[in-house]
Amino acid sequence: MQALYDVDVIALNVVRDMPVTRTEANYLALLEALEVTGIDGLSEADLRDMALMALQDLDPEEAADAVPALKLKDAVS
Numbered sequence: 001m002q003a004l005y006d007v008d009v010i011a012l013n014v015v016r017d018m019p020v021t022r023t024e025a026n027y028l029a030l031l032e033a034l035e036v037t038g039i040d041g042l043s044e045a046d047l048r049d050m051a052l053m054a055l056q057d058l059d060p061e062e063a064a065d066a067v068p069a070l071k072l073k074d075a076v077s
Contacts, residue, residue, distance in 0.1 A: 022048070023044075024044045024047060027044065027047035027048055027050070027051045028047065030051050030054075030055075030066065030067070031047065031050060031051055031054060033066055034051075034054045034055075034058075034066055036050060036054050055067075
């Protein structure tokens with residue numbers, strides 16, 4: 001298979017937070033995909049906490065499958 005791109009790593013930086021990628025709508029979509037109930041009327045901070053707890057309850061593979069519901073690619077591009 002022929003490479004399509006030639007990439008040189010110039011620097012490595014740790015990204016710990018991407019706030020523009022997580023909105024209330026993203027948290028709601030994730031929680032709905034995980035079939036979490038009782039989320040009506042929660043603040044964005046509480047939705048975030050609920051989403052994190054719901055992901056932590058899953059096996060790593062299941063959590064990784066659920067994350068695309070956040071639609072990160074749309075927010076980053």
